[in-house]
Amino acid sequence: MTPVAATAEVLAYKILKRHNEEGWVKWAYDMLLAGYETENLLILAGVRGMLDYFEMWTLTDKVLEELEIDYSDQDQVINGYVSYLAQRVLSGQEKPSAALYTLMSMYLDLDYTSLLSDSFDLYYAWKDLQYGEHQWYVLGVDRSNIDQKITDYFKERV
Incomplete structure (x- = not known):
């Protein structure tokens, strides 16, 4: 499977250290629709309301790790x-x-x-x-x- 196109935006925001809660939640939902499923992806897709910046950052890192999506380059x-x-x-x-x-x-x-x-x-x-x-x-x-x-x-x- 290939990650959804918006994965590029998620990774860019990660290297820029920018917070994009709404975009990350939508991305997680789209990834679920594309057939991906991990524990933290389900959690991220279900986030409603504001999470603390550090909680959201940690959660998205866990999701990317579970999906084996690297953004180090x-x-x-x-x-x-x-x-x-x-x-x-x-x-x-x-x-x-x-x-x-x-x-x-x-x-x-x-x-x-x-x-x-x-x-x-x-x-x-x-x-x-x-x-x-x-x-x-x-x-x-x-x-x-x-x-x-x-x-x-x-x-x-x-």
Whole structure:
């Protein structure tokens, strides 16, 4: 069996040390529907209301351990999450600007990892072109082609 696509997001949040209770609970439920079943996965899927940050962190670690899902390779997790977001953008489930913002934030949170530097530049090029005629982040990009450049960026990452 292959874990559900949102596993990429769960792992990314783990390496970023971000809390995402609602997303983790939904992921656990989707994993159960996909045929996975462990004691802690059942517990996680049934969480209602707020859990303490540390309790949720520990519970998700137990689930990932039980499912033998490793997130120790940061580059692999980042690449998986970029691919996941690209698929969501290209299928219309997520706005390109929102996905770029997410990746740009990860770039900053992960101490400027080179894997995400293009997303940083592209996000700020897009942002500048929302308010002005010029941007200085991506060579050859202007208002006439920024949307296509963003689409191409995500197509290259699926």
